[in-house]
Amino acid sequence: MTMTRRRFLSASAGLAVTPLFGGGVVGATLPREADIVVIGAGAAGIAAARRIQAANRKVIVVEAASQIGGRCQTDSATFDLPFDRGARWMHNPETNPMIKLARAAGLEIITAPSGQKIRIGRRNARAGETEEFLAALVRANRAIDDASRRFDVSCASVLPKDLGDWAGTAEFVLGANFAGKDLKDVSVIDKIRAQDRNTAIACRQGLGTLIARLGEQIPLSLSTPANRIAWGSRDVTVETPAGKIAARAAVITVSSNVLAAGNIKFTPDIPKRTLDAAAKLSLGSYDRIALQLPGNPLGLSRDDIIIEQSNSTRTALLFANIGSSSLCSIDVAGSFGRDLSAQGEAAMVAFAVEWLTKLFGSDALKGVKKTTATRWNAAPFALGAMSAAAPGAQPSRKILSEPIGCMYLAGEATHETLWGTVDGAWESGERAAEAALRRIGALRDAEPEAPARAPKQRRRSAPVN
Numbered sequence: 001m002t003m004t005r006r007r008f009l010s011a012s013a014g015l016a017v018t019p020l021f022g023g024g025v026v027g028a029t030l031p032r033e034a035d036i037v038v039i040g041a042g043a044a045g046i047a048a049a050r051r052i053q054a055a056n057r058k059v060i061v062v063e064a065a066s067q068i069g070g071r072c073q074t075d076s077a078t079f080d081l082p083f084d085r086g087a088r089w090m091h092n093p094e095t096n097p098m099i100k101l102a103r104a105a106g107l108e109i110i111t112a113p114s115g116q117k118i119r120i121g122r123r124n125a126r127a128g129e130t131e132e133f134l135a136a137l138v139r140a141n142r143a144i145d146d147a148s149r150r151f152d153v154s155c156a157s158v159l160p161k162d163l164g165d166w167a168g169t170a171e172f173v174l175g176a177n178f179a180g181k182d183l184k185d186v187s188v189i190d191k192i193r194a195q196d197r198n199t200a201i202a203c204r205q206g207l208g209t210l211i212a213r214l215g216e217q218i219p220l221s222l223s224t225p226a227n228r229i230a231w232g233s234r235d236v237t238v239e240t241p242a243g244k245i246a247a248r249a250a251v252i253t254v255s256s257n258v259l260a261a262g263n264i265k266f267t268p269d270i271p272k273r274t275l276d277a278a279a280k281l282s283l284g285s286y287d288r289i290a291l292q293l294p295g296n297p298l299g300l301s302r303d304d305i306i307i308e309q310s311n312s313t314r315t316a317l318l319f320a321n322i323g324s325s326s327l328c329s330i331d332v333a334g335s336f337g338r339d340l341s342a343q344g345e346a347a348m349v350a351f352a353v354e355w356l357t358k359l360f361g362s363d364a365l366k367g368v369k370k371t372t373a374t375r376w377n378a379a380p381f382a383l384g385a386m387s388a389a390a391p392g393a394q395p396s397r398k399i400l401s402e403p404i405g406c407m408y409l410a411g412e413a414t415h416e417t418l419w420g421t422v423d424g425a426w427e428s429g430e431r432a433a434e435a436a437l438r439r440i441g442a443l444r445d446a447e448p449e450a451p452a453r454a455p456k457q458r459r460r461s462a463p464v465n
């Protein structure tokens with residue numbers, strides 16, 4: 001991500017935290033009041049703030065981290081090209097607002113190659129084998145779909161038992177790689193309600209760069225965690241280490257795990273049903289291990305995406321030679337990814353090297369240059385990757401988006417069909433901002449909301465996240 005606005009705190013422990021301002025108000029003190037205060041400067045928070053600004057109301061965003069973006073973070077320092085540590089892909093180009101926003105911001109849009117390859121040991125799957133795998137995926141999806149019409153159980157419990165050699169790969173593609181969770185932990189209804197993710201489109205400068213760019217004109221205060229929120233039906237006071245902000249409404253966009261962890265205290269307490277809903281929409285695990293492999297030792301093409309035929313959860317997805325560079329990312333997810341990331345970056349890099357060696361031979365990895373790995377479960381202001389409803393818990397998404405006094409929750413977890421995505425987070429932020437604007441009388445009921453998305457299509461599970 002672009003670091004030009006970033007300044008690091010030098011205050012020693014015990015000193016009050018000094019807020020860092022983005023949005024062209026660097027050096028200003030934290031405003032004491034606003035019409036609406038937004039908690040969090042990820043996609044949902046930036047979308048909400050832009051909507052409030054567009055309605056000519058005073059908004060302030062408080063962000064706990066020292067940069068904008070939340071789970072959209074682009075690392076522009078480690079490698080020769082920007083590397084998205086969080087969200088990378090935008091789907092559904094016909095309806096996804098992020099693509100239009102990226103173009104309008106002057107960023108470059110690139111479409112990933114449509115064909116993804118499957119490795120079986122050291123060779124590529126033959127056409128017939130790939131067909132077999134796709135047929136297994138169709139059968140697995142159909143079984144989940146059928147079950148979702150009757151009850152809300154786990155996806156794993158309804159999978160056909162005869163997927164044979166493709167069972168592990170189907171589990172990875174539909175579960176860990178799609179939702180950050182194994183299928184035993186994912187609700188069939190949540191999975192089926194999820195909107196199709198067709199074409200995978202990236203932003204050359206990075207999705208984190210895009211969110212940071214979209215937040216440039218927003219009054220926001222970085223390194224300013226909301227510690228406590230006192231709320232009622234008419235106003236709200238947000239307490240931060242830099243002072244209090246009084247507002248007539250609040251939009252709260254922190255992740256379901258941050259909310260459920262009780263990292264923000266509420267006075268009075270928020271309803272138990274809200275906290276229960278957040279807990280049932282806990283975040284799955286999804287991390288990227290980046291290796292710089294000069295000289296194309298894997299012998300792959302630009303932007304090749306590769307998965308393997310696997311009979312266990314100990315597997316990954318490779319995105320190779322990103323943008324024709326020597327950068328490769330190995331994505332790990334679900335219970336295996338969670339356990340691996342808990343062991344630290346060195347263990348993650350060791351797994352990536354071992355996995356690539358298994359698939360491409362021992363000589364392939366002699367020249368590994370730079371490496372890095374994300375650990376989203378340990379990131380204190382995210383505590384995970386993306387939400388997926390536990391079996392039986394799909395209604396939690398609606399519950400999580402219920403207003404609480406003059407507070408409106410937003411974020412990917414509140415979106416019923418675009419959960420786990422940036423565009424879902426963005427749309428939820430706009431919706432919550434509109435509800436907050438209505439509450440303070442700044443938007444009449446007749447005024448149009450942000451354009452609704454096209455009706456939900458069935459989600460085909462592309463093996464990319």
Ligand SMILES: Cc1cc2nc3c(=O)[nH]c(=O)nc-3n(C[C@H](O)[C@H](O)[C@H](O)COP(=O)(O)OP(=O)(O)OC[C@H]3O[C@@H](n4cnc5c(N)ncnc54)[C@H](O)[C@@H]3O)c2cc1C
Nearest residue numbers: 040042043044064070071088089226381411412421422465
């Ligand atoms: C590795 C990975 C890969 C992904 N891949 C994709 C993908 O390819 N495509 C896709 O569409 N989506 C993807 N996602 C999901 C996507 O990143 C999220 O759905 C989306 O970014 C969530 O945005 P949000 O605004 O809801 O939440 P967040 O981005 O989490 O924003 C919440 C903000 O609140 C801040 N905050 C937390 N606590 C406080 C506090 N007390 N006070 C103030 N601020 C606070 C946080 O720092 C954060 O900035 C991926 C996620 C990960 C982790």
